[in-house]
Amino acid sequence: MTMSPDQWRAFxxxxxxxxxxxxxxxxxxGPARAYVPPGPVEPVPRGALTAICAVFAFCAVxxxxxxxxxxxxxxxxxxxxxxxxxxxxx
Numbered sequence: 618m619t620m621s622p623d624q625w626r627a628f629x630x631x632x633x634x635x636x637x638x639x640x641x642x643x644x645x646x647g648p649a650r651a652y653v654p655p656g657p658v659e660p661v662p663r664g665a666l667t668a669i670c671a672v673f674a675f676c677a678v679x680x681x682x683x684x685x686x687x688x689x690x691x692x693x694x695x696x697x698x699x700x701x702x703x704x705x706x707x
Contacts, residue, residue: 620628
């Protein structure tokens with residue numbers, strides 16, 4: 618693919634501008650860098666972190682208690698009728 622004279626002129630102009638620019642004005646090349654917002658980084662308040670951990674621990678304990686009940690097919694609050702249990706064990 619060949620370039621027209623106008624395209625070559627535009628290409629050379631872009632190259633000239635790039636080389637004339639200082640090191641701070643040049644566009645970033647290479648792998649993308651993570652954006653770091655200006656200013657100090659605010660830490661997460663200890664109270665919020667403690668609350669999140671407490672909720673997570675509560676859910677883990679609740680899940681550990683419910684999973685065996687579901688696997689056994691029963692519920693502590695709703696007992697199964699005796700005839701259904703009898704019919705299933707025959």
